[in-house]
Amino acid sequence: MSTILLGFIVYLIILVVIGLWTSRFNKSLDDFLIAGRKLGTWPVAISAEASDMSGWLVMGLPGRGFMYGVSAFWTAISCSLGTLFNWSVIAKRLRRFTEELHSLTIPDYLEDRFKDDTHLIRAVSTIIITIFMVAYVSVQLVASGKILSETFNWDYHTALILGFAIITFYTLMGGFFAVAWTDVFQGMLIIGILVLLPIAGIIKIGGFNTILTKIGEININTLSPSFGHTGLFFILFAFASMAWFFGYPGQPHILARYMAIKEEKKLWNTTAIGMTWVIISLWGAVLIGIIGLALFKELPDPEKVMPLLATTILPEWAAGIVIAAITAAIMSTADSQLLVATSSMVEDVYHKLLNPHAEQKKLVTYSRVTVLLLSVAAFLLALQGGVVYFLVAFAWGGLAASFGPLIILSLWWKRTTKWGAIAGMLTGTVSVIVWDKLGVASALSHSLPSELIIPGMLPAFFISLFSIIIVSLLTTPPETKQLFKEIKT
Numbered sequence: 001m002s003t004i005l006l007g008f009i010v011y012l013i014i015l016v017v018i019g020l021w022t023s024r025f026n027k028s029l030d031d032f033l034i035a036g037r038k039l040g041t042w043p044v045a046i047s048a049e050a051s052d053m054s055g056w057l058v059m060g061l062p063g064r065g066f067m068y069g070v071s072a073f074w075t076a077i078s079c080s081l082g083t084l085f086n087w088s089v090i091a092k093r094l095r096r097f098t099e100e101l102h103s104l105t106i107p108d109y110l111e112d113r114f115k116d117d118t119h120l121i122r123a124v125s126t127i128i129i130t131i132f133m134v135a136y137v138s139v140q141l142v143a144s145g146k147i148l149s150e151t152f153n154w155d156y157h158t159a160l161i162l163g164f165a166i167i168t169f170y171t172l173m174g175g176f177f178a179v180a181w182t183d184v185f186q187g188m189l190i191i192g193i194l195v196l197l198p199i200a201g202i203i204k205i206g207g208f209n210t211i212l213t214k215i216g217e218i219n220i221n222t223l224s225p226s227f228g229h230t231g232l233f234f235i236l237f238a239f240a241s242m243a244w245f246f247g248y249p250g251q252p253h254i255l256a257r258y259m260a261i262k263e264e265k266k267l268w269n270t271t272a273i274g275m276t277w278v279i280i281s282l283w284g285a286v287l288i289g290i291i292g293l294a295l296f297k298e299l300p301d302p303e304k305v306m307p308l309l310a311t312t313i314l315p316e317w318a319a320g321i322v323i324a325a326i327t328a329a330i331m332s333t334a335d336s337q338l339l340v341a342t343s344s345m346v347e348d349v350y351h352k353l354l355n356p357h358a359e360q361k362k363l364v365t366y367s368r369v370t371v372l373l374l375s376v377a378a379f380l381l382a383l384q385g386g387v388v389y390f391l392v393a394f395a396w397g398g399l400a401a402s403f404g405p406l407i408i409l410s411l412w413w414k415r416t417t418k419w420g421a422i423a424g425m426l427t428g429t430v431s432v433i434v435w436d437k438l439g440v441a442s443a444l445s446h447s448l449p450s451e452l453i454i455p456g457m458l459p460a461f462f463i464s465l466f467s468i469i470i471v472s473l474l475t476t477p478p479e480t481k482q483l484f485k486e487i488k489t
Contacts, residue, residue: 007320055143065289069222
């Protein structure tokens with residue numbers, strides 16, 4: 001047995017132990033979905049960020065660094081600012097609203113916030129979350145299939161089955177407790193690797209100046225913050241790179257962490273930990289891509305630069321840890337997304353609409369069955385494969401446009417109405433699908449380089465935002481004076 005495989009097996013055993021240990025904490029649906037709002041500073045901070053980054057952090061972003069050099073840091077900056085916006089503008093207020101309204105999920109919160117007795121908001125939001133979350137989980141499975149097949153020379157489908165089995169198992173067993181604590185373990189592993197691997201690469205090549213010289217010889221544009229673009233093309237490049245910022249307020253798997261915070265007064269400590277993790281991780285991921293470009297010059301699949309760099313410059317045992325860290329990044333997001341989609345179906349549909357008096361044990365059982373079914377659906381989608389960076393951009397963008405403007409306005413603008421909320425969710429969803437999947441982006445790509453193509457999340461976010469504002473101003477607002485007064489106190 002190779003040392004790399006041995007290290008990976010040890011990692012899997014740790015995940016199984018965490019899943020079994022945390023399963024005993026799930027006595028109610030509240031425990032299974034948001035850990036009973038009992039998570040402390042470190043689990044919330046690390047889990048929120050680890051569940052955010054996914055295989056995109058260890059495959060998509062290094063791949064972008066490999067292709068575009070230092071200009072890939074624009075994307076890292078965008079994600080850092082988006083994370084800061086969430087912690088400073090969304091987290092505290094969402095925690096207060098959901099506790100005041102006794103909401104367990106985002107559809108729960110939206111229905112309660114807008115006093116929707118028809119359950120239309122719940123139905124629309126649940127459908128949207130399920131669609132994009134299953135798509136998102138399938139991306140993580142694609143990433144796991146890529147990394148495991150590349151590292152161990154396995155068939156892609158065999159690797160896909162293993163990734164599917166691992167993620168499904170510990171999400172089934174431990175619910176939110178398992179997801180949060182595995183995220184802590186995996187998050188610390190990820191950040192350690194994203195610090196140490198670039199350092200090892202810089203030493204191997206002979207210093208950062210040497211790296212810059214080498215990538216400049218390959219393509220001089222990789223040394224430019226704008227990738228050589230000027231004027232209008234630079235503006236397009238900046239918008240395309242910075243679009244990720246707009247996705248943060250709309251990600252239910254991140255928002256669920258804020259709802260689970262145990263002590264609001266420690267939120268600033270949580271923010272500091274989360275921001276530190278994010279900044280170090282993002283910049284480390286881009287550096288890995290740049291170092292890989294200097295070392296390999298070209299690759300058939302740039303998204304595999306991180307595992308290839310690890311197996312090239314590190315001893316086998318250390319490379320095994322890196323592979324485990326990459327797998328950790330993938331799984332720390334997939335489990336969270338499964339749980340959010342599950343909560344939407346079990347809590348928001350079955351419990352709230354079909355069987356309000358269901359026993360807690362039965363609800364937990366149904367949640368586990370739903371996790372399994374959604375995992376199977378994501379697995380079937382993942383069989384098609386694809387480019388992780390752009391697959392994530394679609395799923396992330398769908399949630400960004402559907403929920404981002406709505407979450408912001410629901411927390412800060414009293415005048416937001418039920419019909420405005422529905423209009424925002426629908427226009428955001430349709431806009432992303434039309435832009436990314438039905439030809440708009442493809443039509444633009446014929447005349448522009450790929451790095452200048454603006455992802456659907458950016459135009460769709462503003463279409464959704466303006467739809468909410470316009471429709472809200474044209475419809476009767478709910479009575480929210482007392483709610484906002486209680487939130488402020």
